[in-house]
Amino acid sequence: MGGEEKREFWRWTESNWRNPDIDWKNARYITVGIDVGSVSSQAVIMADGQIFAYGSMRTGSDSPNSARNALAFALEATDMPGDRMDYCVGTGYGRVNVPMADRSITEIACHARGANFIYGPQVRTVLDVGGQDIKAIQCDEKGKVTNFLMNDKCAAGTGRGMEVFADLLGVSINEVGDRSFQVDEEPEAVASTCVVYAKSEATGLLRRGWSRERVLAAYCRAMAERIYSIVRRMGVIPEFAVTGGMAKNRGVMERLMPLIGLKRMETEWDTQIAGAVGAALFGYALCQKGKGREK
Amino acid sequence: MITAGIDCGAKNTRTVILKEGEVVGKGMVSTGFDQEKAVKGSFDQALKMAGITRDDIEKIGGTGSGRNAISVADIEVNDIKALARAANFFFPGARTVVDVGAEEARAVKIGDKGNVVNFAVNEKCAAGAGAFIEAMARALEVSLEEMGPLSLQSDKQIPMNAQCVIFAESEVVSMIHARTAKSDISKAIHDAMASRIGAMIRRVGVKEEVVMLGGVGHNPGFVESMRRELKVEKICVPEEPGFGAAVGAAIVAAEQA
Amino acid sequence: MLASYGYGDGSGDYFITIDTDKCDGCGECVSACPAHVFVVVDEDPNDPLREEPVAMVAAGKRKKIKYECGPCKPASGRPTLPCVEACKAEAISHSW
Known part of the structure; x- marks a missing residue:
């Protein structure tokens, strides 16, 4: 990518958000999904399968740092220590280079799972x-x-x-x-x-x-x-x-x-976090199946 | 008998005038956005070189992607047929013809009379045509002419991941940033291209002699990568490979005169 | 799941589709393919909760299957593709 800063890609604002209705201290499993895309990277923190916080930012020149920055940005919105995380799944174009990930899952699987969460179970086709x-x-x-x-x-x-x-x-x-x-x-x-x-x-x-x-x-x-x-x-x-x-x-x-010839579904969520949401949900499913991180 | 062949290609338009099996006139101008003007320009050049007028020519064959713009043509010549005849004209032992132009590539298997046995075409994707090497030369900031000699200086094998010109440009830029030598990058570019064209050639079957026509035949780096890819002793390239299709069109015009 | 590997570009569409509901991961396609296009993985990365072996098109081949598959698709005549023939479960199909 060469870090050519003159490129102004899609104007989406770098943002982080925390769900005020969720207290991470009550959660059994905290799972994180990190989606390192070619243009933007997202980290989503879930508490028992609900979105607790997320950060979305531009992908930097290397995947590991992009992943770290996105996660730090999401954590910044919370009062949760980073080591509280039970499981982390990496996805997206740079998924094999997410240093804190316990495993990587393809963006295909994560996007479907994430769209199901963001748009609801009626969604059958995701583009x-x-x-x-x-x-x-x-x-x-x-x-x-x-x-x-x-x-x-x-x-x-x-x-x-x-x-x-x-x-x-x-x-x-x-x-x-x-x-x-x-x-x-x-x-x-x-x-x-x-x-x-x-x-x-x-x-x-x-x-x-x-x-x-x-x-x-x-x-x-x-x-x-x-x-x-x-x-x-x-x-x-x-x-x-x-x-x-x-x-x-x-x-x-x-x-x-x-x-x-169809209408697009609408959602209140930022659609760019879909992949990371799916990744965090897979992490949650694995924890529930007893296949989380060995403690 | 005098005939002419005009090849209006994506990048260049070329005319060849053939008299009793010998090339007596040639003309070439870049096609640009006015094909008719390019056709006239190259035709006039060739007439001048041959020292003849339009009326001295018995039949004119037109070929190439812009063949519809060749209003002077008496007949339209199928480009595959033109390549087959041209390869046979330059090298009677030719059995496999590879033509790599600016926007298209073709492989033709031919018989001993320059007859078409079988062919495969790659079009509408720049990754499998001369446009790929041109774009990569720009990314590498070297002239197209330098690409071949540069490539021949390298003996490294660096695979390229991107299979699209647009994505390969970024890959080349990353290679430059990683301080990969330009000669090694140039070879990687030609090898990548040769592997795509090679796969197309294998669909028609590789049989020696292998002849390369088309403008990219001027690039010795590509010819060498292609030779290695096909695992053949040598690839025969005429002095001016870019004129192949025009020569073929003139031959077909003579056959039908 | 119908998993389509490959691509479309200006010259056409080139996809190999594997029906993962039919594929049992036997690996016959892996040995049948002269271009080493297929691999069998223990876990489907596109279906991470499935946990059974399944065939996929190798990552390094996906962007060039038109070329990798070329020799099995000669310009004249079309013999049965070795991968399709080897797959007893009839899980493999080609789009071109």
Whole structure:
């Protein structure tokens, strides 16, 4: 990642939060889930399977420190000592490099479990579009994965693909969504799937006199179609929920949802903590099964 | 008999004029965003070199991804067929043809008369085409011309994880930060590319002689990586591999004249 | 669970799907595949509470299965894929 600070990715605020209704001292098991993603990292602290606190921040240049920082940030919101933790599960792109984790579990499993908690047991399809991948997951009422498909090979449709276009057009990533609707007429999608070829296609469109907004609209549409093609391959069963950074880009989401033909579920929780919530829940399940840390 | 072949590719447009089985005129301009202009430019260059006019040419074959823009063409030549004929023209012993252009790669298995036996194509993904090496050269901050010679200086084997141009750019940047030598990175790039193209070639079967056409054939680092990947003695590359498809189109035009 | 490993890119979609409800982790696919695409793990990382062996596509192969599987999918003719043939439980399918 090289620590290029000029990159302003999805504007989500680094935040931590503590649940005022929970006293950690009464909890039997304190479990922690840490999701180190390519762009952001989250730590969720759960008390007997309920969210007690969390911290969400930008991923740094290395996974171990990103994990430590996210956990420290979550703990900062509480009065709980860090060593109270009974079990810790790492997930996400950097999951094998979470130093305090007792084990790692894939983001597929954690996202399904986390979405089940955050959105409720009705959720059957979870779409997660992150900085470097697209995940489509079907799960049952318990949040167990029944079908999944992940694409982390190709940048098309991912946050990185959007970022390449924001750079090309000189439009801040935060404005992409709104600017893409500043067109008189919705253009056809950029035809190339490959980001490299889409980029040269876009350069051609600009030379032909297209406005940057129009090119953005054409690319957001291409992103939506790309994401849809991944989801469609797996199949969509209602209820449908979206997690990950792309959920916050209306330029893509408002073009994607009509293709899917369903409404997105809503939640009061920050959808970016879904993976870490799932990880902490797995930790809780393992503790309950007597498979927690040996004391 | 005089015929011409025009190959309007993603990056360059090339014309070849063939007289009794000999190349008498050549022209090349970069395609840019105006294909018709590029076609005319390369055609005019070739006519000038041959010292002839349009009327002296019996038949013109057009090929390449922008073949629809070649209004002067009398016939449209299938690109696979063009490559097969060209490989046979340059190297009569050719049995496997690899063509790596800016945006596409193809593998063709051919018979002793330059007939197509079987082929496989990679398109629409830059990781399997010349665009990959170009983007990596930019990330490495060296010119495309330097990439090959740099790569030949290295004997290290460094695997690349990313299979997408966009992600590979970040991987190359991390390698630079980790102080990996540019020659080693360059070789890793060519090896990664050769393993993808090699897999495509194996789908048609590797049979010597292996001929490489397409602009990427100018890159000795890639040719060497490809040779190692295919485990063959040598890969035959004509002097100007990029003109392969245009030569083939001119040959097919002659066959049909 | 239908576990699809692989990817889609501009050139097409390339997924190997393993039906983990059918797969018993016997490992026949592992030895049948000339490109070493499959591995059997004791515990499914996508289903951590299951605790039975299961086949997966090896992590290092997932981003290049189009290429790894290429030799078994010649440009002319399509013999039965060795992995599909080896799997008695009929748990393996290819999307392309």
